[in-house]
Amino acid sequence: MKKSLFLVLLALSGLNAEKIQSINFKGLIHLSPEVAKDIMGLKVGDELTGDATDRAIINLYKQGYMQDIWIDTDNKGNITVNIKEKPSIARLDIKGVVTNDKTAIESLISIKPGNMYDDLIIEKTKERIRQYYESKGYFDTVVDVQKEAVAGNESSLFITMNVNRGENMIINKVNLIGVQKFDYSDMEPLVANKSREFMGWMWGRNDGKVKLQELPNDPARIQDRYFQKGYLDATVSSPYLNSSFDNYTADLTYYIHEGKPYDVAKVGINAPSELELDTDEILKDFKLEPGDRMNSARLRQDMKKLDDLVADKGYAFVKVYPKTQKYENNQTVDIEYEVDSGEQVYIRNVQIAGNDRTVDRVVRRELYLTEGNLYSRTDLQDSKDALKRTSYFDDVDIKEERVDKNTVDLTVEVKEASTGTISGGIGYGSSDGLLLNASLSDTNIFGSGMQGTISIDKSDDELSGQISLTNPRVFDSEYSWGGSIYANDYDWDSYDEKSYGFSTTVGRKLTRNLNASLTYVIEQSDIQGLKDVLKEVGYKEGRNIKSSIIPAISYNSTDDYYLPRRGIIAGTSLEAAGLGGDEEFFKNRTNFNYYLGLREYIDYDLIIRYKSNFGKIWDNGYVPINEKLYLGGIRNLRGYESRSVSPKVLAKDGQWYETGGQIAFNNSVELSIPLIERVKMRGVLFYDYGMIGEKNLNEIKRSSVGAGIEWVTPIGPLQLIFARALDKKHNDETNTFEFTIGRRF
Structure with missing residues (x-):
């Protein structure tokens, strides 16, 4: 007990058990006098004894607010309880750390503005900061605490924690004692603590920093490597980290018994x-x-x-x-x-959580498990995949809570994505010149699941606009309906095109992953300035009306909308033009995409993608030049200018002009690599190959390789592509850089 308490007891030892006439408080802030009296246990009329005052002071100390307490008496039974409360923390500053570390530290510590100052809690906070940096491989971190009274108010303090982050402990060498069949290179991809490589500061190289939190797990990773090769008798010791605090380097040693494979x-x-x-x-x-x-x-x-x-x-x-x-x-x-197996389980309740914007029914209509259903693991996974394919959510988790041996509750926890964007952009393309864009779009309007877009794009060669609205689940049924109106003004190298039109689509969900649709399109196009050489091959200037229907079928089993790691996207359609109008043709478009994430195989978030597209036109009367097939550009054959890979004719002026093809195929293989996971930025390597012709695919063949950046930004997925054409011919137009916003990866 404090010295003041000892003095009070000494002074009271001479009292002759006076009766308390009144109780007053001095310095009391956080408690009312009535509450303080109840806590103390002293009442008017009680005898004032040393034991009673002892208990009263201890009871007040227990509240945690008091720094010092003493009791004065006037020897007439009137007592005054003097209280010096602990100061409160008016502001807490953490200095000497970067923003990300500051945010993490603030979430770990218990000190908040408004709390009472306590030396013990301050020491615990300093220790937590040191432990935080040790977990990141920094040793000898020093935390200095400064206290400053608020001007004119000694009961409030400004607290400043100056953090001097320690040094990284660097692993010079990893020793595997007892190893015969394997070596460090076999274990290095698996363990978190690795030896420093030459130029370890460079991205993709091992920096050798000690990761203390992972150190206890690395022996199990090494042992599992042996188990994967059949060495069931293999044992791995705990890690021995021989550290030198003079230069902050260490050697890491494991003692291993291999045994023989089974x-x-x-x-x-x-x-x-x-x-x-x-x-x-x-x-x-x-x-x-x-x-x-x-x-x-x-x-x-x-x-x-x-x-x-x-x-x-x-x-x-x-x-x-x-x-x-x-x-x-x-x-x-x-x-x-x-x-x-246990007992068969049925679903009792399904709760939706995290959907602050999206209404419950939009979530529930994607679920294949609901109240009263027999539990199914496949239905559970398919529900998660279906929700993530909507684009409404960044993350989806379905938690199971056991009620009894035969029932379970499900909680569908969603993290809503930013589906609505108002964006404007300005850029420059080597082929299109100045690029301007403005759009208002939302894939989940007011949380209803409806999708809408208003957009305008302007470049040196293009002015286009579109308004569209789609309801993917009309009245929460299996049917969808949507429509769009659009207008385009293109200035191509060989002709000018103005068009406007309207389309409407009715669709139906056939199975969990299979959909069918029927689209009607009515469009008027006006082609002017057609080069003479193109007129000679049969193309016409003037206005054309297209009236067509497009039956289509599509399949989607992917696990995410923008960044799939598993599944297939495939579809085929057949456009039949000639329901009135001037154009008469059939056009088939078929696509197939395959996604394979490798994390479960190599414990690294690599994604392999294969994408392909096929197109074929049958001329039943007249196919205008703007309906022909073209390759080139970010959508199908990167490294070549948009629409530039096509059959061409040579004009008298020595220029080559695209005539378009009637059959085309393009495909690509991509490897997506994580770069900065916390901001959803990835890198991509790719190889593209395409073929196009008038009569067969072997007429024109082109390929390219490249790299790029994929980034899920707040305004949508962004792709920056750097490509190189591999087999450029003398009349080809190439492009080394392109970008796009809004397309899935």
Whole structure:
């Protein structure tokens, strides 16, 4: 107890148990006198004794507000309780740190403006800051705390924490003692703590910084590498970090016993008969079979496959245990998957959370699991994928909360995306000159799920505008309806085109991933300034009316709208022009995109993409030049100017002019690499190849390679593309840089 308390007790020892006549307070701020009296336990009329005052002072101290307390008396029973409260924190500043670190530290510490100042809490805060930087590999961090009273108010303090971040501990070498079959290069991609490489500061190189939080997990990563190669007897010691604080370098050592690899002898499944599993068929589909080298990664894949099969029968809490029997005499292992199915589970309640803007019904209509349904793991995953394909949400998670052995509640937690944008832009393209753009768009208008766009684009060669509105689920049904009006004014090298038109589309969802639609288009185009050489091949100037219908079918099983990591996008359509009007033709467009994320295979967020498009026109009377097929540009064959890859004719002035093709195919292979994950920025490497011709695809072939940046910005997905044409011919037009906003990657 404080010295003042000791003096008070000493002074009171001489009192002859006076009765309390009145109780007054001096310096009381946070408590009212009535509440303070109740806490103290002293009342008027009570005898004033040393024990009573002792208890009163202790009770007040327990509130945490007081820095000092003493009691005065006038020897007539009138007592005054003097209180010196702890000062409050008016402002807390953290200096010497970057913005990101400051935000993280503020979320970790418990000191907030308005809190009472407490030396113990200050020391704990300093320790948390040091631990934060140690977790990032910085050692010897120093935190200095300054206190300053607010002018004219000693009960409030300005607190400044000056952080002197320590130094990074750098790993010079990783020692793997006992290793014979593998070496450090085999383990380096797996572990978080790596030795510093030459020019380690460069992106893509190992900087060697110690990551303390990951250090306890690295032995398990090394051991799993052995298990993936069949070394089931392999053991890895805890990490030994031999550090020098003189120069902040360290050697990291593991002691490893490898053993010998095992081969799989038998694989079996032990499951309850009521599951009615065809175990023979299931085993045929497993990755790990008799005769294979034992592999823990394949074992986990097979466990998940079996787990999902049982969960699809309603057993939400199924557990699959791999039982292994090793035989050291011949280095083989038997595997038996033990299935504990538990009870079948039904959905009790489905709650939606996080949808501040999007109405509940828009979320619910994408769910394949609802109240009363038998649980299904596939339905759960398909629901998540369907929600992410809408573009309404940045992230979707469906949490399961067990109610009892036969029921479960689902909570659909969504993180809403910024779907509405008002944007304007100005840029410059090597072919289009000055580029201007203004648009107002929203893929989730007022949270209703409806999509709308108003846009205007202007360049040296183009002036175009569009207004569109689409309801993807009319009255929350399987039907969709939409329409658009548009106008374009193009100044191509070989002719000028003005067009305006209207289109409307009715669609229906056939299955979870399959949709059908029917579109009607009415458009008038006016072609002027057609070069003579193009007139000679049969093209006409003047106005044309196109009236066409376009039946289409599309398939989408991807797991995200803008950045898919899994699934297929495919579709085909056949436009039939000639329902009145001047143009008569059939045009087929077919596309196929495949996405494969490699994170589950290599624990790194690489994405492989394959994209392809095919087009074919059949002339039934007249096909104008603006309806022909062209390649080139960011949408199909990067590295070449837009619409420049096409059959061409040579005019008398020595210029080549595109005539357009009647059959075309283009495809690309892409590798998407994470760059700055916290801002959703990625890099991409690609190879494009395209073919086009009048009669067959072999007439013109072009290819390109390049790299780019993919960035999901607040105004939409942005792509910056740098490309190089590989096989340019003398009459080709190439382009090295292009960008686009709003297209999926």
